[in-house]
Amino acid sequence: MKTCLECGVAFAGRADKKFCSDMCRNAYNNKLNSDSYNVIRNTNNQLRRNRRILEELCPLDKSKTTRAVLLSKGFDFSLLTSQRITQKGNIYYFVYDYGYLELDHDFFLIVKDSRSKPE
Template sequence: MPEKKCLECGIAFKGRADKKFCSDQCRSAHHNVLNSDVTSYVRNVNNALRRNRRILDSLNPGGKIKVTAARLKEEGFDFRYHTSTYKTRDGVIYYYCYEQGYLPIEKNYYLLVLKQDLFQ
């Protein structure tokens, strides 16, 4: 049987034929390094989505309000990220960050809405 070496630290070890790491620590360290860039990207996107939702929620306590694009940007809103869209029969597109939504209306104005069907 050929000698196996740990993929993380290179130490020789004995064990099952399909075993690749000498310990749980080496296995975890190896996979953490492999997934760190993906994990970092996902974490950054999720943080942006949560921030967007929090901003929409704070600016829209009544469920429907008109705000300026400048106000959204001032609060730190990132228009690149949303969780879903809804297209009406008229072709109007609402953008949602979870249950909080926004609709571009006039130039530099947005209508903030709350997706009501989630609460019924």
Template sequence: MEIKQCLECQEEFEGRVDKKFCSDQCRNTYNNRQNKDANSIVRSTNYILRKNRRVLAELNPNGKSKTTAEKLKAKGFNFNYFTSEYVTKNGAVYKYVYDQGFLLLDDGTYALVIKKEYID
């Protein structure tokens, strides 16, 4: 075994040829610091998606309803964040936040639906 220097605390240690850290704590601390920026982006995106889903579920308690953009915005809905799209044969594009969907109708209102496969 050879003497190495921990990437986190710079302490010397002995170990396998491929070992980089003196302890699990140093390994975790190092990796958490390396991933901090990526984790904050994921965390903030997930927060927005969860909020969007809550808003849709609150305005659509029975599985099918209509609402306006003003009502959605007033509750903090962000139209730029959704998890998937579904295009119908007629070309209508439903946007989904997990199981909760919304579709912009011709009259400017939104149809709210629940994805069927989540119900079954």
């Protein structure tokens, strides 16, 4: 007889079985991974929020805004999904399919990635 890693109840089963039920297996794994899941969940939520902000400020293919406007809406400049360097050396920072380029005097150019449009 083996004992369940979650509840300690004795059970019979396959040689590699560690839990008495799916409920115990899920509870054990949820506790084990809860800290890392919170970090991932919070990061993904902020990335989605950043994308929504860029989408709202860029209804067409391009638009301009300021750092103050982005920050006032809760934009987090530390989170992005990719970056692209142009032939001129400009760096576009992307949050999924929306990107931004820092211009002079705290202005930003926001662009929608033309490669992400459905054909």
